[in-house]
Structures are given as structure tokens and as C-alpha cells.
Amino acid sequence: MIDDPALVDNPTVEVTDVSKWFGPKVAVSKITCSFGPGVTGLLGPNGAGKTTLLRMVTGLIRPSEGAISVLGEWPRSSPKVYAEIGLVPEESAVYTHMTGREYVEYAAVLSGVDGPASATDRAIEAVALEDAADRKLDGYSKGMRQRAKVVAALVADPKILVLDEPLNGTDPVQRNHLIAVFRQLGDEGRTVIVSSHVLEEIERMSDRVLAIVDGRLAAAGDVAAIRRAMSDIPYRVRVETTRPRQLAARLLEDAVVHGVAIEDEAILVETEDLSSLGHQVAVAAKRVEAVPTVFRPEDASLESVFRYLVRRR
Amino acid sequence: MRPAWAITVATVRQVLTLRRAIVFGLAEASPALVYLLVANTLSDEAALDRLGFMILIVYFPLLVPIVSLIVASGVLGAERRDGTLSFLVLRPIPRWVIAAAKAAAAVIVAGGLNAFGALALTVSYAVETGNWNLVVPLVVGGVLASIIYAAIFVPLGFFTDRAVLVGLLFVFVFENGIVTALRGLSALSPWRTGFSAFIALAPPDLLTGEDLAETPVELISLSTAALWTALAALVSVALVALVLRNRDLTSE
Numbered sequence: 001m002i003d004d005p006a007l008v009d010n011p012t013v014e015v016t017d018v019s020k021w022f023g024p025k026v027a028v029s030k031i032t033c034s035f036g037p038g039v040t041g042l043l044g045p046n047g048a049g050k051t052t053l054l055r056m057v058t059g060l061i062r063p064s065e066g067a068i069s070v071l072g073e074w075p076r077s078s079p080k081v082y083a084e085i086g087l088v089p090e091e092s093a094v095y096t097h098m099t100g101r102e103y104v105e106y107a108a109v110l111s112g113v114d115g116p117a118s119a120t121d122r123a124i125e126a127v128a129l130e131d132a133a134d135r136k137l138d139g140y141s142k143g144m145r146q147r148a149k150v151v152a153a154l155v156a157d158p159k160i161l162v163l164d165e166p167l168n169g170t171d172p173v174q175r176n177h178l179i180a181v182f183r184q185l186g187d188e189g190r191t192v193i194v195s196s197h198v199l200e201e202i203e204r205m206s207d208r209v210l211a212i213v214d215g216r217l218a219a220a221g222d223v224a225a226i227r228r229a230m231s232d233i234p235y236r237v238r239v240e241t242t243r244p245r246q247l248a249a250r251l252l253e254d255a256v257v258h259g260v261a262i263e264d265e266a267i268l269v270e271t272e273d274l275s276s277l278g279h280q281v282a283v284a285a286k287r288v289e290a291v292p293t294v295f296r297p298e299d300a301s302l303e304s305v306f307r308y309l310v311r312r313r
Numbered sequence: 314m315r316p317a318w319a320i321t322v323a324t325v326r327q328v329l330t331l332r333r334a335i336v337f338g339l340a341e342a343s344p345a346l347v348y349l350l351v352a353n354t355l356s357d358e359a360a361l362d363r364l365g366f367m368i369l370i371v372y373f374p375l376l377v378p379i380v381s382l383i384v385a386s387g388v389l390g391a392e393r394r395d396g397t398l399s400f401l402v403l404r405p406i407p408r409w410v411i412a413a414a415k416a417a418a419a420v421i422v423a424g425g426l427n428a429f430g431a432l433a434l435t436v437s438y439a440v441e442t443g444n445w446n447l448v449v450p451l452v453v454g455g456v457l458a459s460i461i462y463a464a465i466f467v468p469l470g471f472f473t474d475r476a477v478l479v480g481l482l483f484v485f486v487f488e489n490g491i492v493t494a495l496r497g498l499s500a501l502s503p504w505r506t507g508f509s510a511f512i513a514l515a516p517p518d519l520l521t522g523e524d525l526a527e528t529p530v531e532l533i534s535l536s537t538a539a540l541w542t543a544l545a546a547l548v549s550v551a552l553v554a555l556v557l558r559n560r561d562l563t564s565e
Contacts, residue, residue: 079404
């Protein structure tokens with residue numbers, strides 16, 4: 001049994017004392033951690049080094065120092081390992097001249113899947129992309145492209161899934177469905193590594209979290225432990241609405257709201273209870289006849305949480 | 314074999330959009346159209362002179378390199394620029410297979426377009442004069458030159474975002490400037506290798522020794538041209554495979 005919460009028993013992915021720098025800039029600094037079956041969340045503000053770490057895990061870039069092992073091998077030296085890795089990259093790029101189905105089947109063929117057409121149908125069904133599958137990717141929204149990339153990553157039935165901000169651009173319905181898919185993949189015994197800068201997302205997707213700040217591992221453990229560690233730090237949430245002043249005034253009467261600031265058509269709400277706040281905003285909006293169009297935890301508040309975690313460590 | 318074929322087909326579709334096919338097709342057909350417009354007013358000898366002008370001034374030094382540059386620099390460059398490279402390289406496929414499939418796509422598109430240009434020009438000449446024996450030599454010469462250009466411009470597109478600019482400098486400053494002044498450097502000019510193959514396959518009486526002396530080309534034999542082409546292709550595939558294996562494939 002391993003005591004360090006950054007490490008797991010029977011790891012499929014091992015990161016040992018890894019650093020990466022680009023010129024004078026240190027992107028990742030001496031991170032040691034491991035990943036095994038189940039969903040592990042990689043949490044950190046934008047620019048924390050999550051994407052760099054995931055790119056090193058998949059072999060897209062080499063560590064400047066340290067070692068990475070995926071199923072016992074460094075993928076760059078042994079491309080056959082890629083048959084067991086599925087990546088959803090952060091950038092929204094896809095082959096826009098292809099339909100969703102062609103894109104997924106292309107992934108299946110490149111991964112050496114037997115029966116790529118039937119594997120494509122199964123993967124498309126798993127992510128509920130059937131309706132859009134025969135449309136060109138050029139016409140997909142960002143959220144639909146994310147789903148197409150998830151399908152392409154799943155089609156080869158990989159043991160390890162690396163998902164870099166996979167919920168970016170998705171609407172609430174797509175988000176709920178993808179979270180359920182990731183959960184199920186973890187329950188099936190796959191290693192699912194999923195990054196996000198939004199704690200709420202990570203909380204819903206994974207039981208185990210690694211928090212990264214300024215390229216360093218700031219905290220590791222289960223979500224509840226991370227949550228407890230940051231319980232005294234308020235969230236800041238951006239709410240965009242048609243009647244910001246009226247909604248702000250109403251929200252100030254609410255016990256879960258610590259403070260409110262108005263910024264053009266948006267209000268910034270401070271709270272320690274993010275899940276209750278969503279409900280309270282909906283109730284308050286109805287009372288003042290406002291229409292909330294955006295409800296988004298702000299990066300800045302998370303960043304302060306991460307810095308707090310770094311100081312504690 | 315199947316992944317290699319899939320990469321080649323996907324890349325051909327990626328670089329040869331309908332708009333590009335129309336634009337390049339018109340550009341490739343333009344020397345033939347110009348030739349047809351003027352040829353029926355000329356004597357047979359003058360028509361051959363006009364054809365020589367189209368081949369030596371327009372087709373080989375301009376059309377073949379520019380079409381090859383735009384096509385070949387995009388086959389890997391677009392993947393890197395658009396962020397789709399990870400989709401391609403994180404696969405259980407040897408790196409040299411990816412490199413070879415990409416190079417093959419560049420050769421199919423650039424070689425195909427340049428073969429079409431050669432065909433259009435020589436067929437229009439044949440229709441006017443009844444002389445069909447320049448069709449195969451020009452197609453072969455154009456395709457060989459396209460292969461060497463692809464061997465140069467595929468890696469160039471991968472290494473720099475300014476591949477087209479660097480490629481144009483290579484074509485206009487080095488090939489059509491420096492090598493024209495220093496004929497001894499002809500072996501380093503892809504279009505001259507293609508032109509040599511064309512001359513080697515064309516009827517011996519096509520050009521007199523005096524004509525040849527006036528061309529800015531130090532001719533090489535067909536076998537040397539073929540060997541040079543194969544070597545360039547091999548080195549290019551090996552170089553791209555090496556980079557795919559050893560270098561960081563995304564930037565910060």
C-alpha cells in the first residue's frame with residue numbers, strides 16, 4: 001500500500017521526477033505521480049502546466065528531465081503503445097473536410113481496429129453523436145467537435161484515455177452526458193486522466209484529484225480532501241443576465257452569497273457554496289424577471305485557491 | 314498498409330479542395346491555352362519554338378515548382394499549424410509510414426497536377442502538328458521534378474510556418490537566379506532534373522547542340538535523374554520520420 005496520495009497501486013501511467021522547460025520558462029517542475037484504473041482529475045488554473053504534463057504522458061513532447069512510462073514503455077520509443085492510448089487534445093482542431101463518421105473511422109483505421117466501420121458505429125452511439133455523424137465537421141459547434149474528438153479517442157477501445165479540458169465549449173446537456181461517459185469508462189477499469197480548470201467539473205468526473213499550480217504538484221488525494229483544504233476560500237462566479245442590478249440586489253439578500261459586484265452586463269458573485277448558488281440564482285432571476293445567460297466559476301478565484309494550496313504544501 | 318493508404322487518401326482530400334483543383338487546373342492549362350491561341354498562325358518551326366518557350370520558361374521553372382510548393386508544404390505543415398498533428402502521430406504506426414504516406418500524398422497531388430499541365434501542353438502541340446512524341450517525355454519530366462520538390466517542401470512545411478516564402482526564395486533566388494548564372498549547380502535544381510529527363514526521352518532531333526547550349530541547364534542522363542529523384546525522396550522520408558520520432562511535436 002502506498003502512502004503518498006500522488007501515487008497509486010498498480011499504475012498504468014508513471015511520471016517520475018518530471019520537469020519540462022521551454023527556453024527559460026519552466027512549464028512543469030519535478031512532478032512525481034501515477035495513474036491507475038478509474039478517473040483521475042488533473043486540476044489547475046490555465047497555464048498551470050496540465051496540458052504540458054498530458055502532452056508528455058502521451059509522448060507529444062519529451063520531458064526535459066525525469067521519466068514517463070505508459071504501460072511500462074515510453075510511447076515515443078514504442079509507438080505500439082499508442083494502440084492503448086486515446087487522446088482528446090485541448091485545441092478544437094479537427095479535419096474539417098471530413099464528416100464526423102469519416103473522422104472517427106479514420107481514427108479507427110489508424111489505430112489498427114478490426115472492423116473499423118462497426119467500431120465507428122458503436123463509438124458514435126456511445127457518445128450519442130448519431131444525428132450529426134454524417135455532417136461535415138466544419139459545421140460542428142465547439143461542443144460537438146469536443147464530442148467528435150471523444151468518439152475518435154474511444155473508437156479503438158483504449159486502456160488509457162487522456163482528456164485535456166474535454167468539456168470546453170459543451171452545453172449543459174452535452175456536459176452531463178460526457179461526464180457520465182467518462183465515469184462509466186473509469187468504472188470499466190480504464191485509466192481516465194481528465195484535466196480541467198473548473199473544480200466543479202473535476203468533482204463530478206473523478207474521485208481522485210491531482211492539483212497542479214505553477215508547474216508543480218500542489219495537492220493530491222480524493223476530491224473531499226481537496227475540497228476540505230479549500231473550504232475557507234470563497235468561489236467567485238460570473239453570472240451574465242438581462243437585469244444585472246436587480247438580480248444583484250436580490251442575491252445580496254441570500255445567505256449563501258458573500259458579496260456581489262456588477263461589471264457591465266454581468267455580476268460577480270462570491271460564495272462558499274457553489275452548488276446552492278446555482279439554485280439561488282435561478283430562484284432570484286425568476287423573482288426579478290431576469291434571464292441568466294451565463295453561470296461560470298471564475299478562474300481568478302480558483303487560482304487563489306491553488307496558490308493557497310501551494311503555500312500549505 | 315491500410316493506415317498508410319488512409320493517411321494518403323485523407324491528405325489528398327485535405328490539400329486538394331475543389332477550389333484549389335479549379336485554380337491549379339486553370340493555371341496548369343494556361344500554357345496550353347496560350348499556345349493554342351498563337352500556334353495556328355505560326356509555321357511548324359515557329360510552333361515548336363513557342364512550345365520550347367512554354368516548356369523552358371513557363372512550365373518547368375514556374376508552374377512545376379510553385380504548384381509543388383503550395384501542395385507539398387501543406388501536407389504536414391497544415392497538420393502542425395491546425396493542431397491535428399496529435400491525432401495523426403499518437404497511433405501505433407511506425408513513424409516512417411506516416412512520413413512516407415504524407416510524401417506520397419504530396420507526390421500524387423503535385424505530380425498529378427503537373428502531369429495534367431504537361432499533358433495539356435503536349436497534346437495541344439500534337440493536335441496542331443500531329444507530333445505526339447513529346448507527350449510522355451514531358452509528363453515524365455514534370456512528375457520527376459514534382460517528386461524532388463515534394464521531397465524538399467514536405468519537410469520545409471513541417472519545420473516552418475513560412476515555408477511558402479522560403480520555398481519561393483529557393484525557386485526564384487537560388488534556382489532561377491544563382492543556378493542560372495552558375496550552370497554547374499544544375500544538379501541542385503529540381504526542375505532542371507525534370508528537364509533533363511524530358512530531353513533524355515524526347516526525340517534526339519528536338520533540340521540542336523546550339524539550342525542546348527543556350528538553355529540554363531547542365532543536362533544529366535535519365536538514369537541519373539531517376540537516381541537523384543529516388544535519393545531525394547528517401548532522404549526526405551527518413552528526415553521527417555526522424556523528426557516525428559525525436560522532436561517535440563507541439564510547441565509551448
